[in-house]
Amino acid sequence: MNQLRPNLNRIPWVFLLLLLSFLGRAEAVTEHPMVSLEGETQGTSYHIKYRDEQQRNLKKEIDSVLVTIDNCLSTYVADSEISQFNRSETMHRFRLPYFYPVLKKSEEVFRETNGAFDPTVMPLVEAYGFGPKKVRSTGPVNVDSLLQLVGFRNVLFDAVSIRKVKKNIRLDFNGIAQGYSVDVIAEFLERKGINRYMVEIGGEIRTKGPKGDGQTWTIGIENPLQPGKMQTTMKLVNRAMTTAGNYRNHYQSNGQTFSHIINPKTGSMEQSSVLSVTVFAPDAITADGYDTAFFVMGLEATKRFLARRPDLDVYILYTSEDGQLKAFASEGLKNL
Template identity: 60%
Template sequence: MKEVALMIGLFPVLVSFLGKPVQPLRLVETPMVSLEGEAQGTTYHIKYPDDQQRNFKRAIDSILVAIDECLSTYRPDSEISRFNRAESHRFERPYFYPVLKKSAEVYEITQGAFDPTVKPLAEAYEQAKKSREPWLPNVDSLLDYVGFQYIRFDAVSVRKLKKNVRLDFNALAQGYTVDVLAEFLETNGIDRYMVEVGGELRCRGQRSEGQWWKVGVESPVRPGGLQTTIRLANRAMATSGNYRNYYRQNGETFGHIINPKTGFSRPDALLSATVFAKDAMTADAFATAFLVMGLDETRRFLARHRELDAYLIYKDEKGALNTVITDGMKGFVD
């Protein structure tokens, strides 16, 4: 595991010079900069040690606004909203193409479990949740407008092969935002940081000498409580769960993470999927896909794709909470 190498050389050693013991040097801790704010309907938190104590909040807020102007479905003037109303779109900012490219990769490798054209179904779910009116009879007609195979794109533009197909990047936009902010810090010489947006995060290096970045995984049965904590360095992490945003109708339970193949979400043993990857956008997309795939298919998928790690929380047949931890994370879960 790459992380193990980070522990080398962290412990002070007594050195003898001309026969006299030399005391270990006391390292001066680099001051930590902490930034926070609101963005994308949630909050963000950023921490990084910096001798110069540089405050990048103004630049970061500017980046967040630019990403919203490109990818927010809540803004009618955003690039994605304008594309959803049109048949094609030429990219104006550098944010549209990367999420399309990642969407295509995850769509293919998960055989359609991840699909950003699920927007019509997500809207129907939200409307049914508010109105309590039956929506399953509409699923078949809505599925006619779901399918990433109806999207064509290159590095310059995107177009539809079928009218009324629409995109929604909510399943990976926050993870992508984390990556953009992390890369901004790196271009400014920050080589240790923790960037978090809406619970998706990415860490580089250690928090301080001998100390990892420590992050929590929420318990699906104790709102606001932690299931466990995890030590991270040089990895990204994202969590998806259906245990909070759901509703019941006519004796059935529906979750907000919609299966793009069936048009709705039914309960599965898998309650929460936390995914670890090199970048937050990848972790974010697969965390959503795993909730669609369910526990058994996710476990088989992870056995084939060792480039990903995961911490899965599920209920067994007796209703007790259990976890699955992939080999790559077993040494870092507390």
Template identity: 65%
Template sequence: MNRFAGVVCFLMSWTLPLSDEAATLETPMVSISGEAQGTTYHIKYFDGQNRNFKVQIDSILTEFDKSLSNYRKDSEIAEFNKSSSLTFRLPYFYPVLKKSEEIFNATDGAFDPTIMPLVEAYGFGPKKKIDPENANVDSLLQLIGFQNIQFNKTSVSKKKPHIRLDFNGIAQGYSVDIIGHFLETKNINRFMVEIGGEVVCKGKKNDGQYWVAGIENPLVPGTLHSSIVLADRAMTTAGNYRNHFKKNGQVFNHIINPKTGSMEQSSVLSVTVIAKDAITADGYDTAFFVMGLDGIKRFLTKRKDIDVYVLYTNDEGKMEAFVTEGIKNFIKETAN
């Protein structure tokens, strides 16, 4: 379910005024890494018992894919997309539906997980289309609309037969939260969990400093643009410069406006969202990219629980940044 990785986490520090006492200096740090969801994961946590939970974490992520991966023919979401209804077997489908409904309503449909027909038409997702520029967008828009999904805590069904779901813009964030919750059940309360660029951090490192994450430079992929301190929060990034392809001179980007059916040109290069959990940040970063810079600013006048760091090009074609007040003191730019 990898869509865009614009975040890199580091065990690094830069000085901030911290009021809490430093954490215990001798607690062992455990580092785990692996592959999942078509991408990689990196997990670091402090555990006095020095336990390694890689086997359990890999098992959780495999079960997660069995519920929400469109790349598995046997997943719950694949089964739902081929049928008219589904009774949940695993505990992951309902929370993502519930959060999707919240963000769909809050953003007036800028985030809509019924976008699968458009995703496929433009050549993304598990099925590749040969001629995306000839996609019949007007016809496909009739198949888009989260209002055509009805669900409760045990099942989900369709109001229209050809509606299909794609949680690629939110599920990976939720998987980060799931792993964070697993660590908390093991009495681990200082950790960094990163899957495919989606991050959640809790507590401090042994030096008493909070975790620091890096934001990629969208104009020079693979290089660091900024670093940000994450104090018990989650961070995700959406951008238009990695997951794309060219055909007949036309560029097709993976972030699609579900209201118009198009991949509209935008001055926004990447949107990093910081929220209380990664499922919230992940869903909103997709919506914000569709909404554009002015739409983001208007939205955030009423939502002080969400912070953003937006990289965009100005009228002269130079990259600039917009950052909300809540994180200004926690951002350090490392590139011009």
């Protein structure tokens, strides 16, 4: 099984409803039947649906692309490109076409959020017990020491290679690579002439075109205080959507709760009123990078950030001071 990230590292609280496909409503005569594919990848599952005049089954090709992405970006593959870079002391020359685009987007999100998203957080991720080794922490983490190994400015790269400014810098793309995988598959479908689709990997989703005659893709967002129960549903039209949260992927040790979302600026695990952040963007890599950053930034800072980014929308679930579940939806979502 591919292992870009473990099952719980990307939280499966975002449900694809596909409400109209199975409620007995007949397809229009002119519609081609929906092609539906599903499988396992990157420690989770994927579901892909598309309209294709040729009714092609592209699962074999899609699975091959996803394996290649793992061989580039997965820290769970010992000889992947990112694993080789993490073990190296100097320069790494890219072998596959996926490393550089993720670095470029990571640089953008790092810069735009003032470091709230930082893929060099790997030493902290491992120290808290959420890396590939899955060694659970049993005591205090030496945050001050580990923060010396965190900082995206400690890597330099161009379109062909990457090198470390400081020894022992290591990358972790688990906060952005799954969204990127969705985009790669979406673009693969478009090269095949398919322009009506839904691609979902581990809850990260991108759609294009209408689902059916007069139908749109409909998704649901889970209530984090009642897992398995949906908080709301929304239409997703020619857009991508990803979610970050810490209410599933955590563990307890010696009376302390360890959460997988870590603030790269302080080295601390996030303990806030925010429970989940769902981001809507033109593509999934953008949504995936910003969802973790917004979780770290918190509700008010995210609101201020969105004032200058009309291309992004968010749906944030958080608890009020009296413990009640509250929701914030940005303006662009209110008619969806």
